[in-house]
């Protein structure tokens with residue numbers, strides 16, 4: 061089957077995600093993750109390997125528009141747990157906490173555990189505000205074989221997919237954007253080296269690995285080298301958070317996708333003076349929060365991503 | 373007689389001044405940098421030697437104030453809404469700084 065045969069359907073699926081709500085469920089079918097909205101997910105069969113993505117729970121934030129970030133995170137976890145796709149695990153793409161406080165980590169850990177699924181974490185910049193993120197790493201990446209000591213990046217294999225969790229929030233430099241750094245890039249190149257080009261890859265990291273909007277720092281300055289190392293693979297899916305809204309783009313065999321926050325929405329690039337929390341009409345908040353799910357269908361050729369809002 | 377940076381927590385927070393014991397009451401000049409909409413205002417502030425500069429966060433998202441050199445000359449704790457950070461600039465020169473949470477936010481203190 062040719063790529064051209066399958067790209068249109070993928071593009072269609074991805075465009076649907078743009079106005080969907082809060083959870084993304086990713087379906088890996090034949091190696092390419094595809095996203096769908098939750099109602100589409102419900103109609104889909106649960107065959108294949110599925111996992112969920114949640115992001116930017118910002119536990120500790122309690123201001124307009126969301127005084128109850130634990131409540132909306134719990135709603136996201138409940139949504140994942142209730143998904144007919146039966147996700148095998150959850151990826152959390154960072155900003156678990158708002159201020160890196162142990163009490164915030166406690167709350168998040170308890171709520172996330174209530175889903176009964178393994179959760180794989182990468183840090184957001186809000187998680188590494190103290191001691192180079194040691195508190196976050198010790199709690200949320202325990203048992204993980206770090207790519208470098210304290211680096212907060214690692215890889216693992218599950219469901220026929222090679223997962224790579226990257227850290228692009230450490231040692232940010234003045235005037236820059238997200239950054240992976242030399243040590244991590246060297247590790248990534250080594251990590252990918254032995255893999256067959258047919259191996260489906262899912263990369264997850266907090267800040268988008270493509271430049272969404274440089275003026276707000278929405279991008280990763282040294283991502284090009286990482287993407288170069290990923291170029292030879294037939295199916296690469298890059299899952300990010302940070303921007304608190306769904307955005308997607310397909311470039312060659314690489315599908316980029318950002319998930320909604322479970323805490324508060326942020327404005328579309330350039331539509332507001334700054335990227336702060338977007339105020340919403342009362343009762344409209346949950347329509348702008350959500351989760352994603354990804355499914356891998358062994359007989360298909362694409363991964364499906366479904367973004368699902370927490371509410372109408 | 374260098375004063376260490378202090379962080380003030382919230383509007384009702386205590387201002388803890390850590391003067392070296394030898395320092396005594398000299399009328400201190402103060403200046404302010406306001407953090408609004410992910411920008412330092414003014415982005416370029418010129419002050420006299422010995423001025424105490426207060427950085428106050430008015431955003432509903434936290435920020436930091438970190439010297440741009442590596443390693444940084446100064447670094448605040450995370451400043452949540454209404455938190456502030458103060459530093460006395462007692463040597464002439466140019467002190468660029470940024471927010472390590474949002475590195476596109478940059479400013480400079482010029483000390484005459």
Ligand SMILES: [Cu+2]
Pocket residue numbers: 434435436471472473474477
């Ligand atoms: Cu900032």
